[in-house]
Amino acid sequence: MRIGLLRHFKVNCPHKKMMTSKEFREWSERYEKSKVIKNKVEMYGIKWDICYVSDLPRAITTAKEVYSGNLHIDKLLREVDNAPFIHSERIRLPFEIWHICGRLAWFFKSRSQPETVEGTRRRINQFLDRIDWSKENILIVFHGFMLFNFQRELRKRGFTGEKVRVVKNGVLYQYLKE
Template sequence: MHKSVGKRMTAAQFNDWVEQYDKAELRILKPDVGGIEWEVCFSSHLSRATRTADSIFKGEIILSEQLREIGIHAVGATTKIKLPLSLWLILARLAWYVSHRSQEEGKAQTISRARSFIESIERDYGESNVLIVSHGAFIKVLAKELRLRGYKGKTGIIPKNGRLYTFMKRQTKNDRSE
């Protein structure tokens, strides 16, 4: 896939590149889990995530479409203008951010998906150590929503493949007095 980085491509070629990327084999980087005993594991249903989850979690892995990557498509899908891959990626993410019609899912829908997933985890798994295997752009949204709910943790500007990011619920005064 890296051969395409400097390549110029049409909208159709970009959409094809995205599709191929989503199916691509990846080198499994087994993250240091810091001795944490994971009680349950959720993974995106996309093969890149399930292969990673299989490499680090021994037990049943619950696949969730809610953890899929934020899809991207070329803005102006019929244009024959050739642009660098990096520019197509920027345009597609900007289009997602403003919920442009070229994208299947806009920012508001992605946030709603992340919130729904977090609510189900909090409801069904409460205090359990939950391992979540997902994708970079969605991890950013999920992390922001976790912080808004009182979790502490960092992902950096761009989450890295194979890196473990931990989030812990902050204790409130009410939590400590119970």
């Protein structure tokens, strides 16, 4: 059995170098609605039996480019929200700090984040418990931070594959189980 994990194409949503927490949140909302920059994805000639995809537009657009069958759209595959780790209109920080600190706040279970680590893992396992395991080649198109967390749950279920630390847009990662 093979599972292919694919992060959506790069999103065309530039950001300011320095921003307040409010500006970071506004940028996040724009990102959700922005178009993607399509590129060629190496699918290694695999005939995918089924494709599951996040319900967010950037993932659906990507899935339609790489898979020609019916898409199984599932909101459990949505990205983990990355909220500002502090709220202050006086503090301006680099975009990267907002992004990284939001993910660290999630990891360290800060109340600033809308979803907990346990909530994310529960969502991933809910999805894995309900997919069609009778299919030999399963493609999942979704988001970077979800993919990063998803691979851990696949390993727990006996899958092997590359341990991805930096998830790239439009790159297929494969996991196998005998």
